[in-house]
Amino acid sequence: MKIAKILVQGIVQGVGFRPSVYRIVNALGLKGYIRNLGNIVEIILFEDEKQVNDFIAILKEKKPAISKINSITVQWIDESRYFYPKNDTFEIVESSTDFSGASVIPPDLAICDNCLEEINDSKNRRYKYPFTTCIDCGIRFTVIENVPYDRDKTSMDDFPLCQKCEKEYTNPLDRRYHAESTCCETCGPSLKLYNHKENEINTINPLEKAVKLLDEGKILAMKGIGGTHLITKVRDNKPIKKLRKRLNRPNQPFAVMSRNLETAKTFTEVSSKEAKSLLSKERPIVILKKSKNYDFAESLAPELHNIGVMLCYSPLHHIMFDYTDEPAYIMTSANISGEPMMIKNKEILSSLYGIGDYYLLHNRRIINRCDDSVIRYRANELSFIRRSRGYTPEPYDLNDLIKTKKINKDLNILALGPEIDVTFTLQKQGLAYVSQHIGNTNKFKTYEFLQEAIKNMRNITKTENFDAIACDMHPQFFTSHLANEMGEKFNCEVIPIQHHHAHGAVLAMDNSLDELVFIAADGVGYGEDGSTWGGEIMYTNINNYERLASLSPQKMPGGDISTKYPVRMLESILSNSETYQGEELESLLSSNYSHYFQHRETEIKSVLKQINSNLNVGITTSTGRILDSIAVALNICGERTYEGECSMKLESFAYGANGDLKIEPQFKKINGRPILDTTQILVDIMKLISNKENKKEIAAAGQKVVSEGLAILAVDTASKMGINNIGATGGVFYNEAITLATKKYVESEGFNFVQHKNSCAGDGSVSLGQSLIASSKIN
Missing domain, CATH: 3.30.420.40 (ATPase, nucleotide binding domain)
Incomplete structure (x- = not known):
């Protein structure tokens, strides 16, 4: 008997891929098994070539909506190495860590319509439960510690499943089958409300009480999916000015979260493309023009004609707006200036003392903090300002550059970005994983966050060594110092890259161009002449540049x-x-x-x-x-x-x-x-x-x-x-x-x-350009 070993790479973990395969195979009457294999999905079929090809064709057509297949390889192997499934059936078997592939889990995604319907249904057991999720939505990247993406390798392992959730989790026909963040009010995370003295407020419904305090003009620190936000009203100057003074942000515009698209249209101008982005599963902040009916406090986005708006993306947000008539709330990152968003409860309570009036916290650990993404449309052309939550860690596919021999697929490259608007890029097996927004590495805590985030990305991509470390040409950047330290640690070359060359390289890649003339216009970039x-x-031409x-x-x-x-x-x-x-x-x-x-x-x-x-x-x-x-x-x-x-x-x-x-x-x-x-x-x-x-x-x-x-x-x-x-x-x-x-x-x-299409014009994509140039230089 022939045995087909099928390896599928792409976004195939945490997206319902295995149950989808299970349903397809059972409909075809095939036998074999499927499992997560390290960082990839392995399918074994005890069938002939025609049946295997039929299966692959159907799989490509009926794969889960949020999955992405980068490659499918088939090997015909010796059957003695593999066990037969029970009763000639198809099984989903336990994951293995034997393989080091180049797949990755998907980003955190906005709540799906099915889960939204459940939290709004008073007869459903997840009614108004703020951590509701399924295989089609919710947390992934922010809770994962290692691969394969199984519950015991996420912070959800802290919450053993109750009997009802266990039944859903183990049923291949249920949409919560191996949805690793599955939980309910009985077995999942819970909320607690604290006052500014760090004392818990005794209340049956902490979220409802927190919203009531917001509507009284208080400032709330709320722990969410990838970090903590500071929240207050949008129409009242008094709490906004108080928040500005406490944060020492006298003029910086605050982004807002609105309950739905219809409400957002009452205070901003929204094009069809902007509406599509607002409603997308990524749910970024979209920079919108203020409308004639805009009536928010002048201190919210002073002296600007536009404002950053996002719609609810977690069940926590949707339920929050159920308890208020407010059209929107300020929703800004809770961090000390230049430092990363806070994610640990003790740190939130202590470091935000004197900033927040109240604190709404949950007991789910955030493993990978992740700021909100920010985009802007200019004459209907999309521009990424910050590419983070909703997009990280989905990698860029570099196959076009590999085919033209611009870069070498077999190289592992780490690029550390510039200094202020930092991301890093890990390039492996023809994929470039650009990190979430890191921030200003001049700040020690952000510098620590950078190193922690690199460690986590290495874990989830199964990367042990590097062939080169790329960094900015500026010799005094903290990222340049880190590059030299890591070059010694991994015994590899350190390659300094001119700042604007990196900008140009990623622009060329983003537009599938071998060469181009480009305008580089920004604030700071260290030049070859020291100016x-x-x-x-x-x-x-990616490899080289000329001024x-x-x-x-x-x-x-x-x-x-x-x-x-x-x-x-x-x-x-x-x-x-x-x-x-x-x-x-x-x-x-x-x-x-x-x-x-x-x-x-x-x-x-x-x-x-x-x-x-x-x-x-x-x-x-x-x-x-x-x-x-x-x-x-x-x-x-x-x-x-x-x-x-x-x-x-x-x-x-x-x-x-x-x-x-x-x-x-x-x-x-x-x-x-x-x-x-x-x-x-x-x-x-x-x-x-x-x-x-x-x-x-x-x-x-x-x-x-x-x-x-x-x-x-x-x-x-x-x-x-x-x-x-x-x-x-x-x-x-x-x-x-x-x-x-x-x-x-x-x-x-x-x-x-x-222009940039799927990358940032600003420094958020410099690390990607650095990785491309570095890999081209040692190709």
């Missing part, structure tokens, strides 16, 4: 302090011009911008001396610094209290402008490299301000001249190189107006404009 890059025209044009190099007096107080950049840029020199520049700054300097006129003079003496002065071509300076010039924003604040407020200030003003880009050459003259842009803006032109129109013109200037440089470069594809990457391209202006010019010149 700060961030407004660059570059070429890449071909840029914005004007500008001095940064005091280095990073010029990013916090961008008026220092404005002073530096204007000092380069013939128009504003000496006393005239000092007079201008004293009259119009002294309130932005910490030490007023004294600092204006000292900064000018610093610029002239080149003492503690960095050099930058950053687009972010130019946009910040425009915001200062227009008195829109003079201090950065959160990442990208001044540029974001500039975009919102310019939103709705008619485009009546035009600033012409001007170009120079420095050492043979074409540059966009950003000093002249600021001089022209100052003249428009002096002429009392409409400031909204000036803001729009300022954004447009930067966009078109970069686009002109890119088109000229691509024309000379004979390349048709021009891409855009970097955090600046989250700005809709800049993206559209760049796109319009590039396409008007007959070139193909490419």
